[in-house]
Amino acid sequence: MIPRARIILEQGQHGTFEPFDRFAMFEKSRGKSLGELLDKFKELRGQSLQELEAMNLTPELLEKRGMHPEFGLVTLNQLLSTWVVHDLGHVGQIVRVMAKQYDEAVGPWKAYLPVLTR
């Protein structure tokens, strides 16, 4: 979200966000081990948080708005909140996908395991 945060801070409503490629990782992750990906993610996230810190965001800046191609005006606050929920959503997704590996193994208990039917 740092690139988009920068667009809001530097260009405001005149900037436009680059469209996000939701399938780029299939190519980019090819041939890498999960360990490598985890290391990379940790490194990148560390950098992002440093950059976020360096932005010295005040409440006024957090209310700054940018133009989203689909939603129209969005605030920096909304963008940063979305970043958090995006993380949590994907953590939940990973947990759900893992749970579903035992979809059949749990037998009749499936009825009490809503994560399997979500």
Next chain:
Amino acid sequence: MPCRSCDIQEPSGEHNGANQYYENARSNREFLCARNEAIVELLRKVEHRGFTIERLELRMRGGGRLLAHNSERKFSKIQFTLLLCRICRECSLGDFAGIIAVMEFQLDQAKEILGRTPITLNSLLRDVPETWLHSNEGPETWSPFDVVGHLIHAEETD
């Protein structure tokens, strides 16, 4: 001290600090019930930590939030929840039972989660057998491996 009706006896107007809230509560001859006292105490604690209260918003029931800033103009939104005893919650009157407040910078709270995600994923996924990593939920869905890749791509470009 329980108070059944203070939900509709909020000191009215703007409240800029603990003392003013307290004074308003008294001058409006509103019952300074345990609930209002707890709110005043919370406001005092916030002020004691070097914050100036900008705004106090009370919801009719349940709690409210404060907007405060410190000397560096760093803002903090403080959510507080009034604890109501269960019996009264059922009859929706709500006897006051206590107060809990969450006081953090909203941005710092966000960073707390953002900083944790790599650690969470590391604990969950590192060195687990491959079969856990590469199954998905069917066509057009992602495996845990794909999701980590997506997070990397989002970090770089989004």
